[in-house]
Amino acid sequence: MREQKVLHELQKVLGKDNVIYRPEDLYLYSYDATPDVPREVPAVAVTPESTDQVAAVVNICRQHRLPIFPRGSATNLSGGTVPQAGGLVLLTLKMNRILELDPDNLTATVQPGVIIQHLNDASAPHGLIYPPDPGTVAVATMGGSVSECSGGLRGLKYGVTRDYVTGLQVVMADGSVARFGGKTVKNVTGYDMVRLFTGSEGTLGLITEIIVRLVPAPADRRSMLASFTELAAAGEAVAAIIRAKVIPATMEILDHTTISAVENYAHVGLPQEAAAVLLVEVDGLPEVVRQDAATVERLLKQCGGQVRLAADDRERDALWAARRAALPALARLRPTTVLEDATVPRSRIVDMLVAIGEIAKRHDLLIGTFGHAGDGNLHPTILTDESNGAEMARVHEAVQEIFTIALSMGGTLSGEHGVGLAKKRFLPQELGDGGVAAVRRIKQALDPENIFNPGKLVPGEE
Amino acid sequence: MALYDDLTNQAADVQKCMRCGSCQAVCPVYSVTHAEADVARGKIQLSRALLEGRLEPTPHLSALSQRCLLCLACIDACPSGVATCTDIIGLRAAAARGGGLPLAKKLLMTGFAHKPMLEKGLGLARSLQPLAFKRGVSGYQPRFPLGLDLRRIYPAIPSRTFLSTAGEYVKQPRAELKVAFFAGCMTNYIYPGVGPAVVKLLAARRADVVIPKEQHCCGFPVLALGDPATAREMAASHVKLFDGLGADYLVTACGTCGESFLEHYPELLQDDPDLYARAKALAAKVRDISSLLAELPAPGELLPLPWRVTYHQPCHLGRGMRVGDTPADLIRAVPEIDFVPLADPDRCCGGAGSFQLFYPGLSREIAGPKLKDIRATGAAVLVTGCGACRNQLEGLLGGEDWNGKVMHTAELLAMATP
Numbered sequence: 001m002r003e004q005k006v007l008h009e010l011q012k013v014l015g016k017d018n019v020i021y022r023p024e025d026l027y028l029y030s031y032d033a034t035p036d037v038p039r040e041v042p043a044v045a046v047t048p049e050s051t052d053q054v055a056a057v058v059n060i061c062r063q064h065r066l067p068i069f070p071r072g073s074a075t076n077l078s079g080g081t082v083p084q085a086g087g088l089v090l091l092t093l094k095m096n097r098i099l100e101l102d103p104d105n106l107t108a109t110v111q112p113g114v115i116i117q118h119l120n121d122a123s124a125p126h127g128l129i130y131p132p133d134p135g136t137v138a139v140a141t142m143g144g145s146v147s148e149c150s151g152g153l154r155g156l157k158y159g160v161t162r163d164y165v166t167g168l169q170v171v172m173a174d175g176s177v178a179r180f181g182g183k184t185v186k187n188v189t190g191y192d193m194v195r196l197f198t199g200s201e202g203t204l205g206l207i208t209e210i211i212v213r214l215v216p217a218p219a220d221r222r223s224m225l226a227s228f229t230e231l232a233a234a235g236e237a238v239a240a241i242i243r244a245k246v247i248p249a250t251m252e253i254l255d256h257t258t259i260s261a262v263e264n265y266a267h268v269g270l271p272q273e274a275a276a277v278l279l280v281e282v283d284g285l286p287e288v289v290r291q292d293a294a295t296v297e298r299l300l301k302q303c304g305g306q307v308r309l310a311a312d313d314r315e316r317d318a319l320w321a322a323r324r325a326a327l328p329a330l331a332r333l334r335p336t337t338v339l340e341d342a343t344v345p346r347s348r349i350v351d352m353l354v355a356i357g358e359i360a361k362r363h364d365l366l367i368g369t370f371g372h373a374g375d376g377n378l379h380p381t382i383l384t385d386e387s388n389g390a391e392m393a394r395v396h397e398a399v400q401e402i403f404t405i406a407l408s409m410g411g412t413l414s415g416e417h418g419v420g421l422a423k424k425r426f427l428p429q430e431l432g433d434g435g436v437a438a439v440r441r442i443k444q445a446l447d448p449e450n451i452f453n454p455g456k457l458v459p460g461e462e
Numbered sequence: 463m464a465l466y467d468d469l470t471n472q473a474a475d476v477q478k479c480m481r482c483g484s485c486q487a488v489c490p491v492y493s494v495t496h497a498e499a500d501v502a503r504g505k506i507q508l509s510r511a512l513l514e515g516r517l518e519p520t521p522h523l524s525a526l527s528q529r530c531l532l533c534l535a536c537i538d539a540c541p542s543g544v545a546t547c548t549d550i551i552g553l554r555a556a557a558a559r560g561g562g563l564p565l566a567k568k569l570l571m572t573g574f575a576h577k578p579m580l581e582k583g584l585g586l587a588r589s590l591q592p593l594a595f596k597r598g599v600s601g602y603q604p605r606f607p608l609g610l611d612l613r614r615i616y617p618a619i620p621s622r623t624f625l626s627t628a629g630e631y632v633k634q635p636r637a638e639l640k641v642a643f644f645a646g647c648m649t650n651y652i653y654p655g656v657g658p659a660v661v662k663l664l665a666a667r668r669a670d671v672v673i674p675k676e677q678h679c680c681g682f683p684v685l686a687l688g689d690p691a692t693a694r695e696m697a698a699s700h701v702k703l704f705d706g707l708g709a710d711y712l713v714t715a716c717g718t719c720g721e722s723f724l725e726h727y728p729e730l731l732q733d734d735p736d737l738y739a740r741a742k743a744l745a746a747k748v749r750d751i752s753s754l755l756a757e758l759p760a761p762g763e764l765l766p767l768p769w770r771v772t773y774h775q776p777c778h779l780g781r782g783m784r785v786g787d788t789p790a791d792l793i794r795a796v797p798e799i800d801f802v803p804l805a806d807p808d809r810c811c812g813g814a815g816s817f818q819l820f821y822p823g824l825s826r827e828i829a830g831p832k833l834k835d836i837r838a839t840g841a842a843v844l845v846t847g848c849g850a851c852r853n854q855l856e857g858l859l860g861g862e863d864w865n866g867k868v869m870h871t872a873e874l875l876a877m878a879t880p
Contacts, residue, residue: 024523027511028498033481047496074498075483093496113496117487138487328541335477337542387477 003043006064010046013056018094020045029089032074032081035336036386036395037421040082042069045089051169051177051208054090058206058451059175061088067454070202072113072141076148077339078420080201080456087454090206092143098122099209107166107183109211112143119212128214131158134416135327143207149199151416153323156374157249157283158215160416162198167211170197170204173447183211196442201418202453204446218283221249222293225319226305227274231255234276235350237303238373241280242346244299246292250281251374252323255353258330258368258381265329268322271306276353278305278373279323281316326370327381333366334383338395342406343415346376355405356380363394377415403429419457427459464733465548466690469556472549473513478542479506485536485546490810491529494827499526502536502546509553519560524688527554529821531814531828532686534781548729551686558688574647577678581623581651614826615860617652617853624650624657625675632661632671640670641754642709644700646719647679648849656715656849659876660751664713666761666879672707680722681730683815690730697727698737705740712747713754715872716848717778717785718815723748724783750779751872752789752847764878766798771874772841774832774855775807776848777814789847789871796878802839806831813854829858837864847871 010019020026021044030039043066048054061068069083070090083089096113103126108119117138119130133152134140140150146168151160167181180193197204228234238251254262254270254277263270270277278300282292293309300307310316331337344352353369356378360367371378380402384395403413403426413423413430428436436459443450443458465471485502486492492501499505505527511517527550536546624645641664649656657673664671681696700723704712714720727741749757773793779785794801812818812828836844836859844859844866846852856868 022522024508024517024520024526025497025499027517028504028507031481031507033483035480073483073486074481091496096496115487136483139483328543331480331542332478335474337480 002064006060006066007044009060010044010057013060014046014048014053018047018049018053020047029071029074029083029091032071032076032079034077034079034082034420034422035338036392037079037082040085042083042089043086045091047091047094049094051171054171054206054208055175055177057088057090058171058173061451062173062175062449065449065451067451068206069453070143070147070206072144073115073136073139075136075140076144076418076420077341078148078201078414078418078422080148080418080420080453081144082421084455092141095143095208096141101126102183103128105183106214107211108214109167109209110142111209112141112146112207114142116140116142116145123214124217126214127217129217130164130212130214132161132164142210142212146198146207146210147200147202148418149416151372151375151377153250153252153372155372155377155416156251157247162195164212165194165198165210166213167209168194168197168207169209171206171208173205173449173451177208178205181211199418201420201457203443203457204452206452218249220286220289221281221283221316222289223279223281223310223316223319224293224297224300225308225322226278226280226300227259227271228276228278228303228305229274230304231275231353232350233304234278234373235353237278237300237305238349239347240299240303241296244295246282246295248280248292248296248374249283250279251372252279253277253349253353253371253373253378254279254322254326255357255369257366258326258370261329261333261368262322262325265332266321266325268318268325270322277322279319323370326368330368330381330383333368334385336384336386338382338384338399339417340380340382340399340402341371341377341415341417342380342402342411342413343375343377344406344409344411346374348409348411349373349376349378352376352378352406352409352411356402359398359401359405363398365391365394365398367398372415375415376411400426421456424455424457424459427457464690464694464731465729466552466555466685469509469513469552472509472552475545475549476506476509476513479503479510479540479544480542481507482541484539484541488535488539490531490533490535490812490828491824494824500529502530502540502544502550505530505550505553506544506546509549509556512553512556519557521561524554524557524560527557528687529824531777531810531812531817533777533810533814535777535810538781551688551690554686554688555690574679574681574683614822614857616857619652620654622654624654625673625677627654628657628661628673630673630675632665632673634665634668634670636668637670638668639710640672640708642672642674642704642707642712644677644680644704644712644714644719644723645673646714646716646849648853649715652853653849653870656870656872659870659872660713660715662876663751663755663872663879667755667758669758672709674703674707676703680719682718682722682726685726685730686815693726694730697722697730697741698734701727701731701737701741701744705744709747711749711754712744713749713751715751715870716850717750717776717780717782718848718850720748720750721778721782750783750785750847752779752792753783753785755792755875756788761879763880764796765880767796767874767878768798768800769843770800770802770839770841771843771845772802772804772836772839773807773871774804774811774836774844774846774851776846776851777808777810779847780808785847789845792871792875793845796875802841804832804839805835809835811851811854813850815850818854818857825854826858829854833858833862842866843874844868845871845874
């Protein structure tokens with residue numbers, strides 16, 4: 001009865017085409033890309049087309065105490081978009097317009113359903129780029145990416161999503177529409193609400209408009225790939241490059257397990273016996289690129305690396321093929337892929353890789369690790385099988401140990417995937433009781449009735 | 463149980479999907495609708511829900527399973543190597559077994575499976591065409607909606623099929639090889655001019671051409687709609703028919719027909735060791751006409767064709783039979799031709815066999831970027847290697863008052879052959 005009434009009200013506000021209610025369709029909004037998270041089917045899903053419609057949905061949901069689970073392309077790895085049974089999934093995909101590209105102010109204003117790559121495609125003719133580039137750049141939405149504060153391959157030099165968001169329009173829990181920040185570089189009016197909402201995982205309000213900073217596209221770039229027979233040597237190379245005051249746009253590492261998987265799958269010419277491979281790219285003005293590339297090449301060789309340089313774009317693609325193949329190659333080894341993102345200070349990368357190797361051995365698990373050596377963000381990728389209960393229990397223990405060791409090194413549970421459902425119970429370990437209490441109070445202040453993405457990020461009273 | 467007869471055969475593949483959503487970037491249907499049910503990830507999860515008993519094979523589920531072009535784009539994009547199209551056909555078959563197939567699709571399926579019925583139906587349609595359609599220069603436009611797209615042109619159904627006019631064994635003096643030709647429905651019924659073009663090109667290469675009269679639909683439309691049992695009978699009859707001909711090659715002029723011989727016949731016949739072995743042997747001889755022309759020595763000078771030409775790559779030729787740049791290279795080799803490539807030649811045109819009949823609006827929207835790309839080349843002739851693509855693009859461009867001409871790769875090359 002109540003459900004019929006809610007459906008009717010939603011249809012009145014949004015139109016029939018924007019309300020999804022058949023069980024077969026609703027089942028498809030019960031998951032995202034996170035493995036090992038129970039699926040719950042929402043009561044209804046909606047595809048609003050404007051901020052006003054989003055506000056109207058919030059008002060209907062408040063009245064009927066229906067929790068709202070925002071969802072873009074559902075590519076996240078924290079269970080951030082998995083709903084609870086009986087809730088409403090709010091899809092941002094029809095709010096997919098780039099509202100403005102402003103080359104004079106170096107900003108873009110977009111709706112949350114815009115795909116990150118589409119923003120880059122639109123910026124390219126102006127000689128501009130939007131640097132955050134998570135692995136899902138071709139499919140992930142700006143709304144999801146801002147809500148999760150995505151990182152990507154260029155974090156070392158260009159930072160992460162939060163470094164680019166300068167303004168937000170948000171529908172708040174009382175149905176009002178708030179604007180925070182704007183196009184200006186400088187803005188100290190009030191609390192930094194833009195940063196609070198960036199990475200808030202949809203728990204504080206619904207983002208309906210985003211203003212981001214764009215930067216000039218680098219004029220030149222050069223890539224090289226170095227293989228090392230000792231893990232420690234690769235770590236020393238990373239440190240030496242940073243010490244030489246070169247900040248590469250990308251500095252990626254692949255461990256031995258990943259190298260063999262990539263080579264078996266893609267045959268890109270990686271030395272199978274290597275302990276680690278580093279993929280380094282420098283970018284900027286041609287003169288700077290030339291100098292930096294020479295420095296990087298010299299240091300890689302000094303540390304014992306076998307170096308392959310890309311002379312042109314075609315050769316660059318060949319080098320990058322190895323990195324791009326990392327996840328697909330690993331994912332094909334076993335039915336289930338648990339992709340973690342524990343992050344440590346850059347100087348501890350090698351220690352962390354060694355520790356992950358030991359954890360894999362101790363729990364008899366297959367773990368391939370690759371990731372962003374330049375910013376300490378690793379992706380220990382556990383290859384397993386969801387249907388094997390005993391093995392999954394070992395996976396859970398290994399994940400717990402990976403978190404503990406990352407924290408002990410001064411790192412974090414999550415560099416870029418977010419907390420969501422998957423890491424919520426580990427939050428006290430990093431934030432402590434005082435930190436968790438503060439997080440909870442922020443949630444209560446902005447969403448007193450707990451209607452926005454309940455059960456995510458904020459540890460409950462359980 | 464053979465591949466499509468039981469959904470549990472797809473269980474292991476379905477489990478491989480890690481739900482990363484990479485398929486969203488390449489799915490032509492999803493790019494228009496943004497509905498999870500329309501992208502491979504959603505369809506794979508529907509299969510999973512059926513396998514786990516969380517959903518039943520309802521008519522609505524069946525309808526969802528049909529909303530796919532089988533364009534193969536997501537297979538290349540999938541990091542986990544999920545055989546998405548195979549799984550989607552499996553899902554359709556499971557949904558159809560559950561009783562979920564709508565009447566119109568059942569009728570279409572019956573038509574393709576029974577040649578006399580299809581021919582009677584087409585004969586009837588031909589005589590009724592002027593009643594329901596307005597005759598234009600290039601074809602017919604519907605007078606009433608009839609569930610069809612009023613803005614597009616439908617081709618006039620020819621009065622004589624290719625197979626009814628073609629010789630069964632076209633012999634050459636001093637023949638150096640023997641090629642069997644599988645014409646396919648689009649060539650046989652809708653564009654019969656493609657047949658003689660193929661024969662001319664092969665004859666110019668000193669090949670005897672065998673065109674068995676008893677050939678019929680390749681069976682893919684039936685399989686794709688979810689009836690593997692009928693498709694298997696059709697596969698068996700073709701394997702028996704073509705296996706005994708002693709031909710060096712089996713040539714097709716449609717990627718979907720070619721894929722049937724290459725992939726689907728062995729798949730469908732895997733439970734019958736004898737037929738399976740013969741299907742595999744036959745598969746090794748299958749070539750698209752463009753690939754075979756590239757393999758054989760060129761017959762000599764070509765005649766000049768001073769036209770601006772572009773080429774659309776059919777999904778089942780490009781991602782299916784992997785012909786690559788061969789058709790475009792053959793076109794470029796014609797003297798005086800001004801070849802302008804499409805911005806994105808591999809992108810699906812949205813035709814996809816009967817998809818454009820059942821979802822005319824969606825099909826037109828999917829075709830949008832393709833039509834724009836074709837116009838942007840300024841080409842007077844659009845060449846493609848698939849009757850269904852040709853039908854779609856000719857229909858939509860014709861409805862937009864495009865003045866160009868659409869032809870099959872074989873027709874263009876035959877015109878350039880003395």
